[in-house]
Amino acid sequence: MKFKLLQEFKDFAVKGNMIDIAIGVIIGTAFNKVVNILVKEVLMPPLSYMTDGANWENRKIILREAIFTNDKITTEEIAIGYGKLIEAGVDFLVISFTVFVVVKMMNSLKNKADDPKNAKVVTPKNIELMNKTNELLEKQNEYLLKVLGERSN
Numbered sequence: 001m002k003f004k005l006l007q008e009f010k011d012f013a014v015k016g017n018m019i020d021i022a023i024g025v026i027i028g029t030a031f032n033k034v035v036n037i038l039v040k041e042v043l044m045p046p047l048s049y050m051t052d053g054a055n056w057e058n059r060k061i062i063l064r065e066a067i068f069t070n071d072k073i074t075t076e077e078i079a080i081g082y083g084k085l086i087e088a089g090v091d092f093l094v095i096s097f098t099v100f101v102v103v104k105m106m107n108s109l110k111n112k113a114d115d116p117k118n119a120k121v122v123t124p125k126n127i128e129l130m131n132k133t134n135e136l137l138e139k140q141n142e143y144l145l146k147v148l149g150e151r152s153n
Contacts, residue, residue: 039091059083
């Protein structure tokens with residue numbers, strides 16, 4: 001049982017799945033930094049400028065003010081911080097749009113690679129084999145239709 005589990009893990013790691021996941025996590029982490037800077041340093045300042053310098057991160061609706069006694073907080077402030085929600089929404093929109101564009105580009109490249117007639121892009125071997133098999137099946141079907149058509153006459 002132990003050896004089978006170790007063998008399965010080895011197969012998983014060697015086949016590239018683990019490496020693909022690790023690369024995805026690394027790129028995702030770097031992508032997150034880029035998006036955070038894009039939102040906080042590029043998108044939010046114009047939004048803040050249009051709203052007379054409001055800092056969206058600190059925007060909140062105060063439900064109960066903090067109560068101070070002798071310069072010490074005796075009762076904490078209770079507030080709904082909607083500014084961080086707006087920032088998270090902008091983050092989401094930027095990330096989702098960027099992922100959409102990247103996936104669209106990748107699908108375009110994949111479609112070009114999957115087209116065996118496109119000489120500019122190297123077609124994967126499995127697609128080439130499937131294409132050749134499909135061509136042979138089409139020829140076989142044409143031949144069978146021709147033979148069956150001659151027998152019926």
